[in-house]
Amino acid sequence: MSATVFVTAPRLGQAGVRTLEDAGSRIIYLPDGGGRTEVEEIMASEAVDGVISRTVELSAAAIEASPRLRVISKHGVGVGNIDVDAATARGIPVFTTPGANAQSVAELTIALMFNAARRVSWMDAEIRAGRWSRAQDGRQLAGGTLGLVGAGQIGQRVARTAAATGMRVLAFDPGFGLDSPVPELAMVGSLEELLGQADVLSIHVPLSERTRGLIGAPQLALLPADAIVLNTARGEVIDEPALVEALRSGQLFAAGLDTTWSEPMEPGNPLLDCPNVVVTPHVGGSTPAALEAMALAAARNILGCLEGTPPDARSCVNPTTLSIERSNA
Known part of the structure; x- marks a missing residue:
């Protein structure tokens, strides 16, 4: 041929x-x-x-x-x-x-989760600036609940690793219903049920008209206090201004993002002014x-x-x- x-x-x-x-x-x-x-x-x-x-x-x-x-x-x-x-x-x-890229994206998701929970990037920047600023408010993940929006191949790999650290893992995915694809996670019947229990929320769904803006201010408000939000899927799944407000107000502890609304990010993006955000340039599968x-x-x-x-x-x-x-x- x-x-x-x-x-x-x-x-x-x-x-x-x-x-x-x-x-x-x-x-x-x-x-x-x-x-x-x-x-x-x-x-x-x-x-x-x-x-x-x-x-x-x-x-x-x-x-x-x-x-x-x-x-x-x-x-x-x-x-x-x-x-x-x-x-x-x-x-x-x-x-x-x-x-094809599921393992690499899953690994970056886990990296962002640990980084956001322990404020690794912030402390690194402080030391490089000559300040010995020791973060006293880092989060231990073991014993907490990870909520996955989407339980496909990436979500399943994230679940296995998170469970090995001692986290309880829940997922919402209409494609699976209540039948868990892997033993490391339990399925729930609605997004609202998931959000109410997710100390860490991680997004693993493709962008579509159904998922665009799926996580907005009302959904973020359902998360437990001081929750962490991770997104290695598509930036448009999360309402970015609502996320910024939740981070600034202290409603959220931190966020780890590999995807954002605008890529490359514009210099004035308000996310860049949030010290509790760690951002990577959409390299999960790279x-x-x-x-x-x-x-x-x-x-x-x-x-x-x-x-x-x-x-x-x-x-x-x-x-x-x-x-x-x-x-x-």
Whole structure:
């Protein structure tokens, strides 16, 4: 098979590159610094069969400009940067790579939890500034309750680690109901029930119209006093001004965030003025191991679809297109 695969980034993990090249594919990359405009230009000028989408926007204009395009695979799970409606209108399936970066994201979640609970980043900054400021109000996590919003592969890994530290772990996820996917956590029947018990609240759901703004001021008010909020999913799931107010007022003890409303964060973002916040630049899935796994999974998604053997429909965000794809194969 000879196909052209466009990667909307300057590079791709070697596992993905080898898989595509072994199948005879031609790979083209987005140049360093390229954005939406450059993506649209490449899609219009090159005969692209498949796209591996990284973080740059894949717009309706880009999708419509590529008559040969047959499949899109997200290098990860969040498809907020892809115009899925435009792809669906053309019968183009959009796949994700669920689980490929789950361990790395889970590990960063745990790191943010410990950092926020013990104020590690704040004390480090104080020492570097010449002040021997010893935080006396750090939180011991053992004996507390971790509440997970979402019990997928990332949430399950977080649950295992947190349980090993002596935490009780609860989760709310309509997809599982009250049937726990792993023994380390117990499911609850509503978000409100979860919030009322969560000394630490951790977000692990994709961004959708249902989850956008899911955690706002009313939900934050249900948390126990001095709770910690973690978000390694998507920034828009939490009402950011409400989070800032809860942190400033002392309603929350701290927050650990890998995702925010605006990325990169603007210099005037009020979160940066909160000393009880630790922030990382959306790198949960950016370890070498996770990047290799996502590259390989994305390449397999592309090749499977082009070769007439689509991947598991559960990894397709617009599965109605799969019957169209099969009929055109």
